[in-house]
Amino acid sequence: MATQSKKKLIVHEIESWFSENARAFPWRTDDFPWGRLVSEFMSQQTQIDRVALKWPLILERFPTPKSLAQSNEQNILSLWQGLGYYRRAKFLKKTAEIITEDFAGEVPSDVDDLLKLSGVGKYTAGAISSIAFDKREAIVDANVHRVLCRLWNHAGEWAPSSWTWGKAEQLVSVCSSPKVFNEGLMEFGATVCSKSPKCETCPLQGQCDAFAKNTQSMLPTVKKKTKKKKVFHYAVVLEHQGEFAFEQRGDTGLWSGMWQVPTVDSDVELDVNEISKQLNVRGKLKMLGSFEHMLSHRAISFTVFSCKVGKDSRFNWFSAEALEELPLATAQRKVLAVHCAA
Protein backbone atom coordinates (compact mmCIF):
# COMPACT_ATOMS: atom_id res chain seq x y z
CA MET A 1 0.00 0.00 0.00
CA ALA A 2 1.25 3.47 -0.81
CA THR A 3 2.45 5.19 2.33
CA GLN A 4 0.46 8.33 1.66
CA SER A 5 -2.70 6.26 1.45
CA LYS A 6 -1.85 4.48 4.71
CA LYS A 7 -1.40 7.79 6.50
CA LYS A 8 -4.71 9.15 5.24
CA LEU A 9 -6.50 5.97 6.27
CA ILE A 10 -4.98 6.13 9.75
CA VAL A 11 -5.89 9.77 10.20
CA HIS A 12 -9.43 9.24 9.01
CA GLU A 13 -9.96 6.19 11.23
CA ILE A 14 -8.61 7.98 14.33
CA GLU A 15 -10.74 11.09 13.80
CA SER A 16 -13.79 8.93 13.20
CA TRP A 17 -13.04 6.64 16.14
CA PHE A 18 -12.52 9.57 18.53
CA SER A 19 -15.75 11.28 17.54
CA GLU A 20 -17.55 8.11 18.65
CA ASN A 21 -15.42 7.13 21.63
CA ALA A 22 -14.17 10.26 23.41
CA ARG A 23 -14.44 9.87 27.17
CA ALA A 24 -16.19 12.60 29.12
CA PHE A 25 -13.58 14.68 30.91
CA PRO A 26 -14.34 18.03 32.52
CA TRP A 27 -11.84 19.90 30.34
CA ARG A 28 -13.71 18.62 27.29
CA THR A 29 -17.08 19.67 28.63
CA ASP A 30 -15.72 23.03 29.73
CA ASP A 31 -13.21 23.57 26.93
CA PHE A 32 -11.11 26.75 27.05
CA PRO A 33 -7.34 27.38 26.68
CA TRP A 34 -6.45 27.98 30.34
CA GLY A 35 -8.41 24.90 31.37
CA ARG A 36 -6.57 22.89 28.74
CA LEU A 37 -3.21 24.23 29.85
CA VAL A 38 -3.94 23.24 33.45
CA SER A 39 -5.13 19.77 32.43
CA GLU A 40 -1.94 19.26 30.41
CA PHE A 41 0.26 20.20 33.38
CA MET A 42 -1.70 17.88 35.63
CA SER A 43 -1.61 15.03 33.12
CA GLN A 44 2.17 14.83 32.81
CA GLN A 45 3.11 11.33 33.98
CA THR A 46 -0.19 11.07 35.82
CA GLN A 47 -3.15 8.79 35.31
CA ILE A 48 -5.96 10.63 33.67
CA ASP A 49 -8.77 9.53 35.97
CA ARG A 50 -6.95 11.05 38.93
CA VAL A 51 -6.54 14.30 37.02
CA ALA A 52 -10.27 14.36 36.28
CA LEU A 53 -11.08 14.37 40.00
CA LYS A 54 -8.81 17.30 40.82
CA TRP A 55 -9.18 19.52 37.76
CA PRO A 56 -12.56 21.04 38.73
CA LEU A 57 -11.24 21.99 42.17
CA ILE A 58 -8.18 23.72 40.75
CA LEU A 59 -10.14 25.53 38.02
CA GLU A 60 -12.75 26.65 40.53
CA ARG A 61 -10.03 28.14 42.73
CA PHE A 62 -7.95 29.50 39.82
CA PRO A 63 -10.29 30.22 36.89
CA THR A 64 -7.79 32.48 35.12
CA PRO A 65 -3.99 32.76 34.82
CA LYS A 66 -4.18 36.06 36.69
CA SER A 67 -5.96 34.51 39.68
CA LEU A 68 -3.15 32.00 40.08
CA ALA A 69 -0.41 34.55 39.40
CA GLN A 70 -1.73 36.69 42.26
CA SER A 71 -2.14 33.79 44.66
CA ASN A 72 0.30 32.31 47.16
CA GLU A 73 2.28 29.24 46.07
CA GLN A 74 1.01 27.38 49.12
CA ASN A 75 -2.53 27.47 47.71
CA ILE A 76 -1.68 25.62 44.53
CA LEU A 77 0.55 23.17 46.41
CA SER A 78 -2.35 22.45 48.74
CA LEU A 79 -4.63 21.64 45.81
CA TRP A 80 -1.88 19.56 44.20
CA GLN A 81 -1.67 17.21 47.22
CA GLY A 82 -1.52 13.56 46.21
CA LEU A 83 -0.84 14.25 42.53
CA GLY A 84 2.94 13.98 42.88
CA TYR A 85 5.65 15.77 40.91
CA TYR A 86 4.96 18.87 42.98
CA ARG A 87 7.42 20.87 40.91
CA ARG A 88 4.63 21.00 38.32
CA ALA A 89 2.50 23.09 40.67
CA LYS A 90 5.32 25.62 40.99
CA PHE A 91 5.85 25.62 37.22
CA LEU A 92 2.13 26.21 36.74
CA LYS A 93 2.21 29.23 39.02
CA LYS A 94 5.30 30.60 37.26
CA THR A 95 3.58 30.00 33.92
CA ALA A 96 0.51 31.91 35.13
CA GLU A 97 2.81 34.80 36.03
CA ILE A 98 4.47 34.78 32.60
CA ILE A 99 1.09 34.67 30.85
CA THR A 100 -0.16 37.56 32.98
CA GLU A 101 2.92 39.71 32.47
CA ASP A 102 4.07 38.87 28.93
CA PHE A 103 0.92 37.68 27.15
CA ALA A 104 -1.74 40.06 28.48
CA GLY A 105 -3.32 37.30 30.53
CA GLU A 106 -4.15 35.10 27.52
CA VAL A 107 -2.69 31.64 26.94
CA PRO A 108 -0.50 31.92 23.82
CA SER A 109 -1.30 29.70 20.85
CA ASP A 110 2.07 29.50 19.06
CA VAL A 111 4.44 26.70 20.00
CA ASP A 112 7.38 29.12 20.15
CA ASP A 113 5.54 31.26 22.70
CA LEU A 114 4.31 28.27 24.66
CA LEU A 115 7.89 27.01 24.99
CA LYS A 116 8.74 30.24 26.85
CA LEU A 117 6.46 29.13 29.67
CA SER A 118 7.75 27.25 32.70
CA GLY A 119 7.26 23.48 32.72
CA VAL A 120 6.21 23.40 29.06
CA GLY A 121 8.26 21.14 26.80
CA LYS A 122 7.81 19.97 23.23
CA TYR A 123 4.87 17.70 24.00
CA THR A 124 2.89 20.16 26.13
CA ALA A 125 3.49 23.06 23.74
CA GLY A 126 2.20 21.00 20.83
CA ALA A 127 -0.74 19.73 22.85
CA ILE A 128 -1.92 23.21 23.88
CA SER A 129 -1.37 24.68 20.41
CA SER A 130 -3.23 21.88 18.65
CA ILE A 131 -5.88 20.85 21.15
CA ALA A 132 -6.75 24.24 22.63
CA PHE A 133 -6.33 26.23 19.39
CA ASP A 134 -6.62 23.61 16.63
CA LYS A 135 -3.28 24.65 15.15
CA ARG A 136 -1.47 22.17 12.92
CA GLU A 137 1.21 21.03 15.38
CA ALA A 138 2.29 17.48 16.16
CA ILE A 139 2.40 15.86 19.58
CA VAL A 140 4.10 12.71 20.82
CA ASP A 141 3.47 11.35 24.28
CA ALA A 142 3.95 7.78 25.46
CA ASN A 143 0.60 6.78 23.94
CA VAL A 144 1.36 8.23 20.53
CA HIS A 145 4.85 6.74 20.58
CA ARG A 146 3.42 3.29 21.28
CA VAL A 147 0.78 3.53 18.54
CA LEU A 148 3.21 4.76 15.88
CA CYS A 149 5.87 2.19 16.71
CA ARG A 150 3.29 -0.54 16.24
CA LEU A 151 1.71 0.83 13.05
CA TRP A 152 5.16 0.83 11.37
CA ASN A 153 6.65 -2.06 13.37
CA HIS A 154 9.38 0.30 14.55
CA ALA A 155 11.65 -1.20 17.22
CA GLY A 156 14.60 0.05 19.19
CA GLU A 157 13.31 3.17 20.92
CA TRP A 158 11.50 3.10 24.27
CA ALA A 159 10.79 6.87 24.34
CA PRO A 160 9.54 9.45 21.83
CA SER A 161 12.28 10.14 19.29
CA SER A 162 12.94 12.10 16.12
CA TRP A 163 11.52 9.12 14.21
CA THR A 164 8.23 9.29 16.13
CA TRP A 165 7.99 13.07 15.88
CA GLY A 166 8.57 12.86 12.14
CA LYS A 167 5.76 10.37 11.75
CA ALA A 168 3.43 12.43 13.95
CA GLU A 169 4.15 15.52 11.84
CA GLN A 170 3.39 13.65 8.63
CA LEU A 171 0.06 12.46 10.05
CA VAL A 172 -1.05 15.82 11.43
CA SER A 173 -0.21 17.43 8.09
CA VAL A 174 -2.98 15.42 6.39
CA CYS A 175 -5.65 15.38 9.13
CA SER A 176 -8.82 17.46 8.98
CA SER A 177 -8.64 18.71 12.58
CA PRO A 178 -5.40 18.67 14.60
CA LYS A 179 -7.51 19.16 17.73
CA VAL A 180 -9.52 16.02 17.07
CA PHE A 181 -6.74 13.93 15.58
CA ASN A 182 -4.08 14.57 18.24
CA GLU A 183 -6.32 14.04 21.21
CA GLY A 184 -7.91 11.10 19.45
CA LEU A 185 -4.57 9.44 18.80
CA MET A 186 -3.61 9.74 22.48
CA GLU A 187 -6.93 8.42 23.64
CA PHE A 188 -6.73 5.59 21.14
CA GLY A 189 -3.31 4.66 22.55
CA ALA A 190 -4.61 4.85 26.09
CA THR A 191 -7.68 2.71 25.57
CA VAL A 192 -7.27 0.50 22.44
CA CYS A 193 -3.59 0.34 21.51
CA SER A 194 -2.63 0.08 25.17
CA LYS A 195 0.06 -2.01 26.80
CA SER A 196 -2.22 -5.01 26.31
CA PRO A 197 -3.65 -4.01 22.92
CA LYS A 198 -7.19 -4.87 21.87
CA CYS A 199 -6.27 -5.86 18.33
CA GLU A 200 -9.41 -7.96 17.75
CA THR A 201 -11.61 -4.88 17.67
CA CYS A 202 -9.05 -2.36 16.43
CA PRO A 203 -10.16 -0.23 13.47
CA LEU A 204 -6.50 0.06 12.38
CA GLN A 205 -5.78 -3.66 12.41
CA GLY A 206 -5.44 -3.69 8.60
CA GLN A 207 -2.88 -0.87 8.67
CA CYS A 208 -0.77 -2.26 11.49
CA ASP A 209 2.64 -3.70 10.52
CA ALA A 210 3.15 -5.00 14.06
CA PHE A 211 -0.14 -6.90 13.98
CA ALA A 212 0.85 -8.43 10.62
CA LYS A 213 4.10 -9.69 12.15
CA ASN A 214 2.57 -10.34 15.61
CA THR A 215 5.15 -8.09 17.29
CA GLN A 216 2.70 -5.68 18.96
CA SER A 217 3.30 -6.99 22.48
CA MET A 218 7.03 -6.31 22.12
CA LEU A 219 6.62 -2.73 20.93
CA PRO A 220 7.71 -0.23 21.82
CA THR A 221 11.03 -1.53 23.13
CA VAL A 222 11.06 -1.60 26.93
CA LYS A 223 13.16 0.82 28.86
CA LYS A 224 16.02 -0.56 30.92
CA LYS A 225 15.07 -0.17 34.54
CA THR A 226 16.97 1.79 37.12
CA LYS A 227 17.50 0.49 40.62
CA LYS A 228 15.60 2.10 43.49
CA LYS A 229 17.75 3.70 46.14
CA LYS A 230 16.90 2.52 49.66
CA VAL A 231 16.69 5.31 52.23
CA PHE A 232 15.34 5.90 55.75
CA HIS A 233 13.07 8.70 56.91
CA TYR A 234 12.37 9.17 60.62
CA ALA A 235 9.27 11.27 61.26
CA VAL A 236 8.59 12.63 64.72
CA VAL A 237 5.13 13.90 65.66
CA LEU A 238 5.72 16.63 68.23
CA GLU A 239 2.60 17.53 70.17
CA HIS A 240 1.93 20.39 72.53
CA GLN A 241 -1.57 21.07 73.87
CA GLY A 242 -3.39 19.78 70.79
CA GLU A 243 -1.07 21.38 68.27
CA PHE A 244 1.50 19.67 66.07
CA ALA A 245 4.92 20.81 64.85
CA PHE A 246 5.56 21.12 61.10
CA GLU A 247 8.39 22.32 58.91
CA GLN A 248 8.60 23.08 55.21
CA ARG A 249 10.93 21.13 52.96
CA GLY A 250 13.53 23.05 50.95
CA ASP A 251 13.28 24.54 47.48
CA THR A 252 14.81 21.56 45.69
CA GLY A 253 14.68 17.80 45.79
CA LEU A 254 11.97 15.44 46.90
CA TRP A 255 8.66 17.03 47.96
CA SER A 256 10.19 20.48 47.72
CA GLY A 257 7.96 23.15 49.22
CA MET A 258 5.71 20.61 50.89
CA TRP A 259 5.33 20.39 54.65
CA GLN A 260 6.19 17.59 57.06
CA VAL A 261 6.44 16.79 60.73
CA PRO A 262 10.06 17.15 61.85
CA THR A 263 11.87 14.42 59.92
CA VAL A 264 15.39 13.07 59.66
CA ASP A 265 16.26 11.84 56.15
CA SER A 266 19.12 9.34 56.11
CA ASP A 267 20.92 7.03 53.70
CA VAL A 268 21.61 4.62 56.54
CA GLU A 269 19.58 3.20 59.41
CA LEU A 270 19.67 5.31 62.60
CA ASP A 271 18.88 4.45 66.21
CA VAL A 272 16.50 6.44 68.36
CA ASN A 273 19.27 8.30 70.17
CA GLU A 274 20.74 9.49 66.90
CA ILE A 275 17.33 10.71 65.70
CA SER A 276 16.70 12.54 68.95
CA LYS A 277 20.13 14.14 68.73
CA GLN A 278 19.77 15.23 65.11
CA LEU A 279 16.35 16.80 65.75
CA ASN A 280 17.62 18.27 69.00
CA VAL A 281 14.38 17.66 70.90
CA ARG A 282 14.10 17.08 74.61
CA GLY A 283 11.67 14.39 75.73
CA LYS A 284 11.51 10.68 75.08
CA LEU A 285 10.68 9.47 71.56
CA LYS A 286 7.99 6.83 71.44
CA MET A 287 7.97 4.56 68.38
CA LEU A 288 4.44 4.37 66.94
CA GLY A 289 4.88 2.32 63.79
CA SER A 290 6.52 2.10 60.39
CA PHE A 291 5.74 1.65 56.71
CA GLU A 292 7.43 1.42 53.35
CA HIS A 293 6.82 4.22 50.86
CA MET A 294 7.77 3.29 47.29
CA LEU A 295 8.53 5.91 44.67
CA SER A 296 9.66 5.26 41.12
CA HIS A 297 13.26 6.04 42.02
CA ARG A 298 13.40 5.41 45.75
CA ALA A 299 12.33 2.93 48.40
CA ILE A 300 11.76 4.82 51.63
CA SER A 301 11.47 3.17 55.01
CA PHE A 302 9.39 5.48 57.24
CA THR A 303 9.48 5.15 61.00
CA VAL A 304 7.05 7.26 63.01
CA PHE A 305 7.68 8.52 66.53
CA SER A 306 5.77 10.77 68.88
CA CYS A 307 7.06 13.06 71.57
CA LYS A 308 5.52 15.47 74.09
CA VAL A 309 7.47 18.70 74.11
CA GLY A 310 7.29 22.38 74.86
CA LYS A 311 6.29 24.74 72.05
CA ASP A 312 9.52 24.86 70.06
CA SER A 313 9.82 28.04 67.98
CA ARG A 314 11.94 26.31 65.35
CA PHE A 315 8.70 24.79 64.03
CA ASN A 316 5.25 25.98 62.90
CA TRP A 317 2.41 24.69 65.03
CA PHE A 318 -0.96 23.63 63.64
CA SER A 319 -4.16 22.28 65.13
CA ALA A 320 -5.65 19.12 63.60
CA GLU A 321 -8.26 21.13 61.65
CA ALA A 322 -5.63 23.42 60.14
CA LEU A 323 -3.87 20.40 58.63
CA GLU A 324 -6.55 20.06 55.97
CA GLU A 325 -5.14 23.01 54.05
CA LEU A 326 -1.47 22.36 54.73
CA PRO A 327 0.36 21.02 51.63
CA LEU A 328 1.34 17.50 52.65
CA ALA A 329 2.62 14.78 50.35
CA THR A 330 1.03 11.36 50.57
CA ALA A 331 3.80 9.93 52.75
CA GLN A 332 3.07 12.63 55.36
CA ARG A 333 -0.62 11.76 55.31
CA LYS A 334 0.48 8.20 56.05
CA VAL A 335 2.63 9.44 58.93
CA LEU A 336 -0.37 11.22 60.42
CA ALA A 337 -2.49 8.09 59.95
CA VAL A 338 0.05 6.05 61.93
CA HIS A 339 -0.08 8.67 64.69
CA CYS A 340 -3.88 8.64 64.66
CA ALA A 341 -4.06 4.87 64.87
CA ALA A 342 -1.59 4.69 67.76
Add this chain to the structure above:
DNA sequence: AATACGGGGGT
Protein backbone atom coordinates in the same frame (compact mmCIF):
# COMPACT_ATOMS: atom_id res chain seq x y z
C1' DA B 1 22.69 10.98 27.72
C1' DA B 2 21.21 10.06 32.51
C1' DT B 3 18.86 11.15 36.36
C1' DA B 4 15.44 13.30 39.60
C1' DC B 5 10.96 13.90 40.38
C1' DG B 6 5.23 10.92 43.16
C1' DG B 7 1.80 8.24 43.23
C1' DG B 8 -1.59 4.85 42.23
C1' DG B 9 -3.48 1.40 39.20
C1' DG B 10 -2.66 -2.77 36.38
C1' DT B 11 -0.86 -7.39 36.11
Add this chain to the structure above:
DNA sequence: ACCCCAGTATT
Protein backbone atom coordinates in the same frame (compact mmCIF):
# COMPACT_ATOMS: atom_id res chain seq x y z
C1' DA C 1 6.96 -7.22 43.00
C1' DC C 2 7.31 -4.82 39.11
C1' DC C 3 5.33 -2.35 35.22
C1' DC C 4 3.62 1.88 33.48
C1' DC C 5 1.92 6.52 32.84
C1' DA C 6 -1.33 13.07 28.59
C1' DG C 7 7.07 14.76 30.47
C1' DT C 8 10.25 18.45 31.95
C1' DA C 9 14.31 20.36 33.98
C1' DT C 10 18.68 19.66 35.48
C1' DT C 11 23.26 17.86 35.47
